[in-house]
Amino acid sequence: MNSTGQAMLALARRDLRAALRRWGELGLPLMFFVIVVTLFPLGLAPERDLLGSIGPGVLWVAALLASLLALEGLFRSDMEDGSMEQLILSPQPLVLLALVKALTHWALTGLPLVVLTPLVAQAFYLPANATWVLMLALLLATPTLSLIGAVAAALTASLRRGAGILGILVLPLALPLLVFGARATDLAVQGQSATGPLYLLAALLVLAITLAPLAIAAALRISVD
Amino acid sequence: MLEITDLAVSRGNRLLLEGLTLRLAPGELALITGPNGAGKTSLLRVVAGLSQAAAGRLCWQARALQTGDPEYAQMRIYLGHQAGLKADLSVTENLRFLVELQNHEFHSDKLAACLASLGLAGAEDRPVRALSAGQRRRVALARLRLTAARLWVLDEPLTNLDVDGQALITGWLGEHLRTGGMAMIASHAPLASAAPGRCVQVELGT
Numbered sequence: 001m002n003s004t005g006q007a008m009l010a011l012a013r014r015d016l017r018a019a020l021r022r023w024g025e026l027g028l029p030l031m032f033f034v035i036v037v038t039l040f041p042l043g044l045a046p047e048r049d050l051l052g053s054i055g056p057g058v059l060w061v062a063a064l065l066a067s068l069l070a071l072e073g074l075f076r077s078d079m080e081d082g083s084m085e086q087l088i089l090s091p092q093p094l095v096l097l098a099l100v101k102a103l104t105h106w107a108l109t110g111l112p113l114v115v116l117t118p119l120v121a122q123a124f125y126l127p128a129n130a131t132w133v134l135m136l137a138l139l140l141a142t143p144t145l146s147l148i149g150a151v152a153a154a155l156t157a158s159l160r161r162g163a164g165i166l167g168i169l170v171l172p173l174a175l176p177l178l179v180f181g182a183r184a185t186d187l188a189v190q191g192q193s194a195t196g197p198l199y200l201l202a203a204l205l206v207l208a209i210t211l212a213p214l215a216i217a218a219a220l221r222i223s224v225d
Numbered sequence: 226m227l228e229i230t231d232l233a234v235s236r237g238n239r240l241l242l243e244g245l246t247l248r249l250a251p252g253e254l255a256l257i258t259g260p261n262g263a264g265k266t267s268l269l270r271v272v273a274g275l276s277q278a279a280a281g282r283l284c285w286q287a288r289a290l291q292t293g294d295p296e297y298a299q300m301r302i303y304l305g306h307q308a309g310l311k312a313d314l315s316v317t318e319n320l321r322f323l324v325e326l327q328n329h330e331f332h333s334d335k336l337a338a339c340l341a342s343l344g345l346a347g348a349e350d351r352p353v354r355a356l357s358a359g360q361r362r363r364v365a366l367a368r369l370r371l372t373a374a375r376l377w378v379l380d381e382p383l384t385n386l387d388v389d390g391q392a393l394i395t396g397w398l399g400e401h402l403r404t405g406g407m408a409m410i411a412s413h414a415p416l417a418s419a420a421p422g423r424c425v426q427v428e429l430g431t
Contacts, residue, residue, distance in 0.1 A: 003328045014314065014322045021313040082307025089274055090326045091298035221292075225276045 007092045008100045015104040018077075025073065030112055033066035037120040048125050055124025056134065056185035060178050063113055063138060064145065068167055070109040071149040074101070075157040075220070084157075088224055098216035099209070102150040103143065110142030126189065133188035133198070140201040141177040147212035148173050154219035176204060226250055227272075227376060227407060232281030234267045240279065241267050242429055251375075251405040254398070254420040255427055258413065263430030265411035266305070266380055272409055273303035273378045285376075299328050302374040304382060308365035312354040316340070316364050319353055320371060329372040339370045342393065359385045366394060369401070377401065377408040383416075395419045 019026055040058050041051055078084040087097050114135055121131045152169040159165065184197035226249065233243035241264030249255055257265050270276040272283065274292065283290040285297045310319045317336060324331045340346055343363040353361060362385045369377060377398075383391045391414060398408060399419040410416055417424040 007326050007328070010322050010325050014311065014318070017318065018311050018313045077311075080307075081311060082305060082309035083311060085275060085303065085305060085307065086309040086323060086326065088293075089298055089301075089303050091295040091328050092326065094293065 004092050004096060007090065008096055011087075011097055011100045012104045015101065016108065019104075019108050026070075026108055026112075029066040029070040029109055030116060032069055033062050033113060034116065034120055036062040036065065038123055041123045051124045052126070052189060055121070055126055056130075056182045056189065058124070059117070059121065059134065059185070060182045063117075063142070064171065064174055064178060066113060067109060067142060067145045067149065068170055070105070071146075071153050071166055071170065072163045074105050074150055074153040075223075076153075079157045079223070084220065084224055088221060094217040094220065095213045098150065098154070098220065099213040102147045102212065102216065105150065106143045106146035110138075110146055113142060114138045126185075129191075130185060130188035133194045134185045137181045137184045137194075137198060137201055140198065140205050141181045144177055144201070144205045144208040145170075145174055147208040147216075151212055151215045151219060154216045154223060157220070158223040177201065180204075226284075226286055227409075228282075228284040228287075229272070230282040230284070232268075232271070232283070233279040234264055234271050234276075235279040236264070236267050243280065245281070245427070247425065247427065249376075249407045249409065249425070251407060252402050252420075253407055253423045253425060254402055254416070255409040255425045256417055257409065257411040257427045257429060259429030265429060268429070269303070269378050269380050269409065269411055270305070273301065273305075274298070275303070300374055301376040301378060302327070302368060302372060303378045303380075304365055304368070305380045306384075308361050310353045310361060310365060313352060315350045315352055316345070316356075317349045320364065320367055323368055324371045327372055327374070329374075331371065335371060336367070339367045340364075343367060344389070359387060359390065362386055363390060366397075369397060375406050377406065377410070379408065379410045379412070381412055382410060383412060383414045 037059060040054065044050060075084065078087065088094060117135050117138055118131050121134060126134065149170050152166050156165050180197040180200045184194040184201070187194040187197065229245060229247040232245040234241045247255060257268060259265055267276065271278045274290070274297070285294070290297055309323065320336060321331045337349065340348055345360060345363060353364065356364065366382060382394060386394065395416060395418065398416060401408065402420045402423065
């Protein structure tokens with residue numbers, strides 16, 4: 001394997017290790033997700049029809065907000081301890097390092113969300129086939145969200161209180177994910193084919209993987225300057 | 226060979242220095258001094274490649290430098306105010322990552338010898354979080370010995386170090402220069418003694 005590949009692997013390993021040593025912080029967005037989602041059935045009338053119809057939307061909004069919660073720390077610690085300077089100064093293409101950072105972040109925050117989904121989907125009486133579609137849609141949408149979020153996180157990394165701005169920057173851009181994701185789940189609940197919205201989610205993911213790293217790298221250079 | 230031609234450095238809208246021309250040949254040390262706010266750090270960040278120069282040219286081995294030049298990036302080591310170490314990772318994990326990130330070979334026996342000379346023998350597996358500020362600085366400086374970088378760009382490298390540590394790093398610097406390395410250092414410490422006769426003094430803010 002060439003040296004860039006090795007450095008990318010080393011970066012992924014380093015980020016995973018550092019994050020797993022503070023697993024308490026990793027669990028926060030997941031707890032948030034579970035709590036927000038379970039608040040709805042408790043607060044509303046526990047009717048199967050009502051919950052079934054609002055379920056997909058609630059799950060998607062909660063997943064978006066939970067991912068947002070985890071985003072803030074994406075570059076913050078690297079900025080504070082000077083690791084970011086070393087990443088930028090390394091001989092490796094910053095675009096690829098940015099991609100690794102965003103995908104590692106997804107593996108730590110988005111992937112657990114997808115895994116938790118079948119549990120919380122029970123609260124909304126989602127049928128089994130719809131749960132599978134929901135998981136697949138989240139599997140396609142959460143990496144996109146991590147990549148879009150990483151652009152915003154890179155832009156706000158040098159700000160002292162970037163969290164509020166982060167939400168304002170990311171949520172409008174995440175709207176297509178919400179629309180197609182909730183639509184796919186809805187179609188599955190009604191027993192129809194959800195392939196259309198799923199393909200669109202996949203296309204958005206490809207687009208994000210291609211373009212977001214360029215924007216992240218440029219934003220990081222600006223933030224460090 | 227590092228050549229700086231007619232360099233201007235600004236921070237925000239303020240021009241910190243202009244018209245700086247400097248040639249650094251193998252074995253030479255550029256020692257940058259000046260009062261606080263004179264632009265020492267900004268100059269070093271430009272030379273390292275973190276910031277853009279307001280005007281002027283930087284050449285490495287007779288080649289004009291572009292942002293992210295991989296060959297220069299491999300041969301130059303930059304150590305700023307922040308050590309670039311992850312508090313949750315161990316000393317070995319941190320250094321191994323930083324060395325491999327720069328495309329240099331990592332040898333654990335070299336690391337052990339290096340840590341021993343830094344007075345950190347046996348600290349390989351300790352998390353950086355558990356080290357004192359001076360010890361962290363020592364770990365960060367260990368990178369200088371673990372890579373084959375030819376140009377050291379160091380911003381106040383002796384901060385937080387005790388007398389022994391300062392002497393040690395001065396010794397390393399002397400050895401680096403004798404073997405044809407180059408260094409550009411902002412420091413108020415008398416580092417010129419490490420490079421007798423081959424030290425360029427750059428005084429900013431006068």
